[in-house]
Amino acid sequence: MLDLLKKYFRSRWPKRAGNHVIRTLETGGEWTVAPADGTGETAATVSDAPRSPSVDPFQQMLEQGRCALLLRPQIAENLDESQVRQAQEAFDTMASRTPAGPVILQGWRRGELEALNDARTGPCRVLVDELFLDRYAVTNGQFLAFVAAGGYAQETLWNPSAWQRVNEFVDRGDLPGPRGWHSGTFAEGEADHPVVGVCWYEADAYARWAGKRLPADAEWVKAASWPVVAEDGGLVERKYPWGDTPAPQKANLWNRAKRGTLPVADLPAGASAGGAIQLIGNVWEWTSSSLQIVSERGRVRLDRPLKIIRGGAYDTYFENQITCQFQSADSSFARRHNIGFRCAISACDIGGLLSVQREPGQALGESTVSQEISV
Amino acid sequence: MTKWGFQPIDTYERVEYASQTSCCVCDGGNRFDAEFCRHCRAPLALTLQTDPKKSPPQLVAVVGPPRVGKTVYLGMLTDILSRQQGALQVLARGAFSVSLQQQSMSALARRQFPPGTPVDPEGWNWVHFEVSNSPRRRPEQYVMPDISGEAFLQEVERGHGAPVIRAFLSKCSAALVLVDAEALEQGDQEPDFLAMKTVSYLVEMNRHRRKGWPARPVAIVFAKSDQSELCFDDPEEYARTHTPGLWRQCKERLSRHRFFSTSVIGACAPLHIRGEVTSMPLRIEPRGVEEPFIWIAKQLTK
Numbered sequence: 001m002l003d004l005l006k007k008y009f010r011s012r013w014p015k016r017a018g019n020h021v022i023r024t025l026e027t028g029g030e031w032t033v034a035p036a037d038g039t040g041e042t043a044a045t046v047s048d049a050p051r052s053p054s055v056d057p058f059q060q061m062l063e064q065g066r067c068a069l070l071l072r073p074q075i076a077e078n079l080d081e082s083q084v085r086q087a088q089e090a091f092d093t094m095a096s097r098t099p100a101g102p103v104i105l106q107g108w109r110r111g112e113l114e115a116l117n118d119a120r121t122g123p124c125r126v127l128v129d130e131l132f133l134d135r136y137a138v139t140n141g142q143f144l145a146f147v148a149a150g151g152y153a154q155e156t157l158w159n160p161s162a163w164q165r166v167n168e169f170v171d172r173g174d175l176p177g178p179r180g181w182h183s184g185t186f187a188e189g190e191a192d193h194p195v196v197g198v199c200w201y202e203a204d205a206y207a208r209w210a211g212k213r214l215p216a217d218a219e220w221v222k223a224a225s226w227p228v229v230a231e232d233g234g235l236v237e238r239k240y241p242w243g244d245t246p247a248p249q250k251a252n253l254w255n256r257a258k259r260g261t262l263p264v265a266d267l268p269a270g271a272s273a274g275g276a277i278q279l280i281g282n283v284w285e286w287t288s289s290s291l292q293i294v295s296e297r298g299r300v301r302l303d304r305p306l307k308i309i310r311g312g313a314y315d316t317y318f319e320n321q322i323t324c325q326f327q328s329a330d331s332s333f334a335r336r337h338n339i340g341f342r343c344a345i346s347a348c349d350i351g352g353l354l355s356v357q358r359e360p361g362q363a364l365g366e367s368t369v370s371q372e373i374s375v
Numbered sequence: 376m377t378k379w380g381f382q383p384i385d386t387y388e389r390v391e392y393a394s395q396t397s398c399c400v401c402d403g404g405n406r407f408d409a410e411f412c413r414h415c416r417a418p419l420a421l422t423l424q425t426d427p428k429k430s431p432p433q434l435v436a437v438v439g440p441p442r443v444g445k446t447v448y449l450g451m452l453t454d455i456l457s458r459q460q461g462a463l464q465v466l467a468r469g470a471f472s473v474s475l476q477q478q479s480m481s482a483l484a485r486r487q488f489p490p491g492t493p494v495d496p497e498g499w500n501w502v503h504f505e506v507s508n509s510p511r512r513r514p515e516q517y518v519m520p521d522i523s524g525e526a527f528l529q530e531v532e533r534g535h536g537a538p539v540i541r542a543f544l545s546k547c548s549a550a551l552v553l554v555d556a557e558a559l560e561q562g563d564q565e566p567d568f569l570a571m572k573t574v575s576y577l578v579e580m581n582r583h584r585r586k587g588w589p590a591r592p593v594a595i596v597f598a599k600s601d602q603s604e605l606c607f608d609d610p611e612e613y614a615r616t617h618t619p620g621l622w623r624q625c626k627e628r629l630s631r632h633r634f635f636s637t638s639v640i641g642a643c644a645p646l647h648i649r650g651e652v653t654s655m656p657l658r659i660e661p662r663g664v665e666e667p668f669i670w671i672a673k674q675l676t677k
Contacts, residue, residue, distance in 0.1 A: 179604065293646065303645035303652070316641075317659040318484045328658040330642045337604070338641075338660065 058083055064145045067091045068132075068343075069211025071350040095132035095345070096223070096274040102127050103222040104235050106325040125235075126218040130347035133215055133223045135276050136264035137283060137342045138206060141191035143178065143198070146206050152176035157208050162201030165333070169202055178202070179335040192263040194283045194340035200307045200332035203286045203341040212343035217289035217308045217327070219344060224280070224311070225324040226273040239323050241272035241279045251281030252314045253322060259314055261338075276342075280322055283340035284309040284330075291329035304331055313338035399425055399432065399518070401542035415539035416496040417520075421503055424468050425516055432503070432516035433675055434546055435668075439553030440569045441524030444598045444639065446489050446500075448553065449521050450479020451639045451664050453502055463669060468503040468516070475500035475521055483639070483659050492523040496537045499523065506672060515676070528569075531576045545580055549592040549671045556606050556636065557599035559617045567618040570595065574624045592631045592674035594667035595621065601638035607663065610634035633670055637663040 058079070061070055067090040070076060076084055104123045153176075155163055170176055173183035179197030180186075186193075198206075200214075207213050215223070225237040238244060240251075248255050250270030252262045262282055271277050279285075291306040306329035312322035315338055320326065330336060395404030399422040403414030411418055425432045437445050453476045456465035467473050478500070482489040492499055500521045507514040522540060530536025544550070552573050555566040574593070581587035597613065600606040606613045614622045614634045625632045641660035646653045 291644070293644075303647070306644060306657075312658075313660065315660045315662065317661055320484060321658055328642065329644065330657070334642070336641075 062086065062090055064149065064210075065090075065094065065142050066210050067094065068345050068350065072211060073350070076350075091132075091350075094134060094136075096135045096272070096276045097347075098128070098131050098133055098219065098223040098274050100128060100130040100347075101222070101227065101229070102235060103218055103225065103227050104237060105218060105221060105327075128216075128218050128222045131215070131219055131223075131344050132347060132350070133219070133274070133276055133344045134212075134342040137194035137278060137285060137340045138203075139192050139264055140178075140181075140186035140195045143195040143206060144185060144191075146209050147177050147184065149209070151205060151209050154209075157205040159201050159204055162199075162205075162333075166201075169199065169335070171197075180337060190261075192265065193261045194264050194278075196261065196283055196337055196340045197335045198340070199335045200286050200330075202335075204288075207341075207343045210343055212345045214286055214288040214341060215344035217287045217310070220279075220285065220287050220310045221324055223274055223276055224272055237324070238273075239325075240270075241276070241324065242270050246319060251278065251312075251322070253281045253312065254315060254317050256314065261314060279311050280324070281312055281316075282314055283311070283338050284313045284316075284328065284336075285311050286339060286341040291327075306330060307332045309339055396422055398422055400434070400539060400546065411497055412539075415542045416537065417539050417543070418471065418501055420469060420471060421501060421518055424503060425518070430513070430516060432518045433548050434543060435517055435519045435671060436522065436544055436547045436550040437519055437553065438522055438527050438544075438550060438573060439524060439598070440528055440555070440566070441491065443524065443553045443555045443566075445524065445553055446475070446492055446521050447479055447483070447639050448551075448596075448598060448637065448664065449500075449502060449519060450475050450489065451483075451661050452668055453504065454480050455661060455664055456506075456668070457504070463665075463672065464507045466505045466507075466514075468505060471501065472503045475502055483656060486656050486658075488654070488656065492521050494523050494526045494529075494537070496523075496526070496539045508672070508676065515672070517672075531572050541580075544577065548675055549594075550577065551594045551596050551667055551671070553596050553598045554618065554621070555599060556597035556613075556617075557602055559597075560602045567620050570618060570621040571624050574621065574628065578628045589628060589630055592671050593625070593629050594671055595625060595632060595634045596667050597634070597636045599638055599640070600636035601641065601660075601662065606636040610636045631674060633667075635663060635667040635670070637661075637667065639664065 058070070061067070067087045070079065070087040071084075071091055076087070079087070102125050104125050106123045151157060152166060152169065158166060166176075171178060171181035171184065173181075175181075175184040177184055178186075178195055181197070186195075204214055224241045225239075226241070227235040227237045230236050240246065242250050247270070250267055252267060262278075264278060264282070266278070267281075268277055270280065272279055287308045287310055289308045291302065291308050293302070308327055308329050310324075310327065312326065316322050321328070330339060394407075396407050396409070396419060397404055398412035398415060398417055398419065400417040401412060401415040403412055405412055405414075405419055409419055412422075421432075437449050439445050453465070453467070453472075456463060457467060457476070467476070479489045502519045502521070503516065505514040505516055520539075520543065522543075523537075526536045527540060528536075530540045552570055554570045555563075558566050577588040577593070582589065584590060595614065597606050597610060603613070611622075611634045613636070614625075625634075639659060639661050640656045641658040642656075644655045644657050646655055
């Protein structure tokens, strides 16, 4: 596994491979690749030393839901055919494909920005590359695997600005974990409920550990609203993932008798065209994008940086705030009772193994680039 | 050119003028066709809608300093209670009762805060609704005005706010005292002092052990609590640690009180525009809005 890691790492950072260290972490017995100069650049972490000698690292990673990491070309080419097939099958059950194409992001409605007077409220058209978005939000059970693997102790997984405060990310028993947990674990019977009470940085660290990333705002909207190019070149988008009509029975929203989160696989009737479940309702979802409000005189200064969240939650009150286009935000350090996340990975990052059509000249491992065009 | 003449007054009008309409807030007499009470400026529509002799309405005060969120809270409370199909059914009485709900909800849905309540009582919104707990019991009527924070502070600190405030508070059966938890979280002690003043003012107004404020239900509600999970987990403990003065006042002077936490706005974005800071609600997620009112309703039916 160590050789495999080195190979993967050298292919990803060919020019700087010599400056990196590979070390084992005491917690969880994992291999971690980190820049020797401590710059905190994205690193790879792969379990290599299983806790029990009978556990195969490959199986362990599959069980942890880290098949995206196994399917990265640099690692996958070292796996045998059956292992790749296993990883692919696991990935197929977890991820929904969103094709490349344009999406329209509606601006904030004019009435909402009355205070700004001159704010730009028009829509903008964004081109999104092909990606795989998780079918389900990350569950408590999945996040427990991250905590148990020492995710909160691995500096390389964390954004440098969050690492300074990582010891604040504790549960009610002062152990590392989501805010609502008790003594390092979640409430009984909630293993398949979405993990909440995690800030943006915790979500980001988990995604990195799983070999994925958080979806960008436009990617999330593209997956939910599933735009189709009409004959006249315009885009037809869905208001809700299931269509244009509000259907309270298809999402976990305010009007449900019992208020709280539901298991992530519930309410399949509300799935998006791509098969992602509960994009609307249950919990808000962190995206990788920052909130920016632009006026004619330039960008409006926010008091603190805010990250965009999407989708609405079980306690979102107004119907106009639970559409695919409704954008909200919160502080990147906020650990709310109703904000969770789901991960994404660009098709180009695992492309070759999933028979994804790539544009000629597009290299493996190239990150998604979205292009913003004013309409 | 003005022409003078005699217009006979109809008999029914003479009768109406002869019998005065008694204001349901201050008991002052008024002409039958007056819009507001000439003594306290409360709307007389309330008196006409309720029959004080038959079933006097429960007057409940929602008080607190300016910008603590009284209008948002009251608007959201009436909206939630009138929408839900649960055990507590609420029906608005009169079009003016819906005005507060309408104004608050329209503003919040557009991600704006409703405009502040004017100091002049004639500009206040009064909510009058019927609450039915069970199909077998007769519905209870509640009157809850959206009292201006500025006027209330003037009354508490200097005793010369709007007369309607004193008249209403002396007659009302219960109160919700709103405390700014967001300011407390930022280390500001002002909300503690203001709430202490409020409790002290209420108790001094009527110190009777059985009929006065010491025996009336008072809900201390930490508003804008979304920033602190402790506040939601254990409001009493939060009060003990964050508002020790208020906590002690309540323990010593109010026999029927309870601490609650509430929030309506999920998150706010403070925007710096042309040198001014404007707060914009980013989403609406009511939490703990009904509980204080349900507790008060239960206390009043005991």
